[in-house]
Amino acid sequence: MAKDKKVEQITDMDVDFAQWFTDVVTKAELIDYAGVKGFFILRPYAYAIWENIQAILDKRFKELGHENVSMPMLIPESLLQKEKDHVEGFAPEVAWVTHGGSEALAERLCVRPTSETLFCDHWSHVLRSWRDLPMLYNQWCSVLRWEKTTRPFLRHREFLWQEGHTLHATADEAEQETQQMLGVYADFCENTLAMPVIKGRKTDKEKFAGAVATYSIECMMHDKKALQSGTSHYFGDGFARAFDIQFTDKDNTLKYPHQTSWGMTTRLIGGLIMTHGDNNGLVLPPRIAPVQVVVIPIAMHKPGVLEKAQELVSRLKSSGIRVKGDTSDQSPGWKFAEHEMKGIPLRIEIGPKDIENNQCLAVRRDNGEKTAVRLSELETAIPALLDQVQIGLYNKAKKNLTDNTRPVTNVAEAKAVMAENGGFIKSMWCGDLACELQMKEEAGVSSRCIPFAQEHLGDTCPICGKPARHMVVWGVAY
């Protein structure tokens, strides 16, 4: 058996990345397939990751003044129709409820693909005065989009997410909110999920149906493809006008408020898997891992071993670490492989020899490095190792992103770089849709975003030769 691949059931990621991904989500007990195409069961381990994501984001949202609400799951067709761009964007992929029991409904109801229309309808009822603003709402729920091809985590027909919806007195304030929440997402991705991001604005072609501007954070997966990991939209007052949401401002005139929405989904879990995973399975950053440390007793039926292992578990638990002891009746080798597959960041082995020496052996999931830890230093050494894993994962992903983002100055070069290396390319752009489409046609890439961190790579658009307006990052997206 190859040294770097102990789990034969997992396909080698460099041979077939898509198959590797499918193997990991099933073998790590994250996903089960449900009875309807595109619907997936998040098993306890996957849901625990989602709960950690929720806990951290939810706390952050609330710190910034947002309140959670719960909107209905069904939207009357007439309501969905109110904003033209929005309905055109979503109509092809909504599911309809047409019957209640055996009675046909007078008006068919769409299962929410997103809840802008519901929030707008509600706001049109409750908004009166400038004193009611801003309204900073969020909801955790699932939405449904009838996708054609589906994949675990990356494209479910029903997926869990949070959708923030806010209403502001001025355009300026709404723009600020849009940026602020994009910043929250970027910070969460980088510091909690150890996924480096590119922050930027979407081109008109890629922006959300009904939005004035869409911003996103883009991540690079291990296979160098792009995953949009969070979006934040500025709507202007378009929805407010369509839904007749008005308030009386300080100057006693009726005004339309300005609106935002922003979301993150269970797709992030797919991002985690594809960013950090390896040929032994999942690799989880300690800050999001449901179990950060697993303690494995060696020769556990020998006197004192089990007791010592349990002592380590309770000591780590009291110092705030999410830790589990594995006292199941399996061989140690089996346990090593199992917990590697599940991506547990740190493994602690404790056996008779360790006990004799007053130490235990800590093994990092990200690089396999083994460290003998003196038992007296457990409470300081283990958190320090966890931090190192967290940083190690981030740095590795960051290197992947920077090493595989290449500037190009003409279409032929773009094509060549994509054919040879893949990854992201960055180039200047005139802003015309035609050039964006040509890039897709010739190099096979779509625009990921217009990064906030602009670089000057030239004066002209490499596609048409007209004066350039922005630098764009391009890539193949999930």
Next chain:
RNA sequence: CGGGGUGUGGCGCAGUUGGUAGCGUGCGUGCUUUGGGAGCAUGAGGCCGUGGGUUCGAGUCCCACCACUCCGACCA
């Protein structure tokens, strides 16, 4: 929605020229083990994806459908 691949105990697979289903692993029980997926014994578990057809007889041949999966187009 277009193109490929796969559907047989939980999982991974075999099944020859059509003759009534087998292997590995996992699971249960008992004992021995434990520093990289332990060993022996014993036991349970199958409408062969679904529906038609051909045949004395179909896992096997024919037709249709469905599901999963991969690659495109669309999307978070």
